[in-house]
């Protein structure tokens with residue numbers, strides 16, 4: 506219609522950025538409307554974090570079933586019913602997206618289905634198949650997320666797939682080529698390798714998982730190789746030819762041209778912010794040259810009543826970063842002095858072993874000018890890790906030398922994803938290694954590794970020399 510409908514706080518996109526912003530804004534008394542063009546929950550719940558972790562778990566179970574002879578468990582004829590795996594994965598996604606819808610409604614957030622396009626500094630057009638309506642907002646939080654980058658000569662098809670395609674396959678590929686050894690590529694490599702695929706990884710640089718210390722990445726590489734995965738570093742994918750039931754990928758590997766045949770090729774070379782087709786240029790929202798929206802510490806863009814959060818602003822493209830920025834932006838709109846502080850944002854790769862990092866690693870701390878003490882403790886010296894039959898890995902606790910202040914931590918090992926939270930808490934709370942060492946950790950648990958690493962920092966570990 507011609508008349509603009511008036512709303513107070515408008516949230517565009519319902520991923521872990523948007524839906525969290527909407528709920529927090531509603532909790533603070535704002536009248537909130539959220540618009541979503543796809544599925545509630547965004548990439549994370551529908552085609553990202555959650556379904557990938559479900560597939561990884563299915564692969565992990567299959568792998569354990571097939572490989573526990575060393576502890577006296579022998580399973581014969583382990584079969585994978587992939588249709589059932591996919592069905593289960595879908596049910597997990599459905600529970601969570603349904604949960605988000607319930608939470609939004611419970612917080613009296615109005616949900617509009619459609620695609621938003623900015624037509625002014627305080628107006629959007631929202632279009633669905635049938636109609637287009639204009640909404641006038643007081644404040645807006647943009648959380649439109651990101652999409653997989655497509656590289657030249659690799660147009661996405663049924664066989665040339667991105668992460669979304671890889672999560673939706675209806676068969677376990679006999680052979681899979683993965684282009685890009687970032688965390689998404691490596692997580693999916695692990696999942697499909699465990700489910701029985703022969704996987705070949707092509708990585709352009711010298712090291713997979715560039716966000717993690719080399720020693721950590723090497724641990725993952727070793728484990729995957731043992732599982733039959735082939736790695737080619739300094740490998741440039743050149744092109745792909747589709748055959749009747751597969752692909753032929755051409756790549757230049759350390760200067761030599763090779764052709765690799767497979768059932769599918771998965772391209773995971775990064776993601777780009779969804780900021781191109783939503784009318785932002787027209788209303789003067791400033792972006793950098795890569796299309797990320799420029800924001801201040803509250804998430805405010807160059808248009809002062811418009812905020813931006815999540816994958817469309819600079820920083821790591823992670824769900825918990827999006828949710829964190831979401832709360833800050835919602836609070837800023839309510840006039841609170843909240844600001845982002847990125848130091849304690851963890852990053853996790855759900856590989857085997859899991860990798861996790863928070864705060865500074867040793868090199869980053871030194872670069873930031875700290876005199877550091879790095880305390881290391883191996884999983885192999887922990888009773889719980891040994892009785893899990895999963896003792897490959899280590900923890901590094903990064904502390905400030907003068908007073909033991911915890912400024913970072915890195916973990917490679919089972920449950921690193923959960924364990925990293927304690928180090929994040931220590932950083933947030935300004936704790937020292939002594940505070941962690943004095944905290945009684947239950948025995949036998951992997952948590953004791955954190956306590957022992959803190960004791961290493963103090964020079965008084967019990968279970969290592």
Ligand code: FAD
Nearest residue numbers: 518520522542543547548549553621650815816822823824
């Ligand atoms: P998104 O989740 O991308 O949501 C944006 C939403 O906005 C979408 O629903 C979209 O439909 C909607 N939208 C876009 N444009 C419009 C418009 N014009 N109008 C209306 N709606 C619109 N992160 C982690 O932290 N941990 C993980 O383990 C993890 N695993 C991942 C695995 C995979 C395979 C992938 C692809 C990503 C993974 N991520 C993970 C990253 C995580 O999914 C993202 O960082 C997160 O989803 C970003 O949240 P967001 O709210 O910014 O955007």
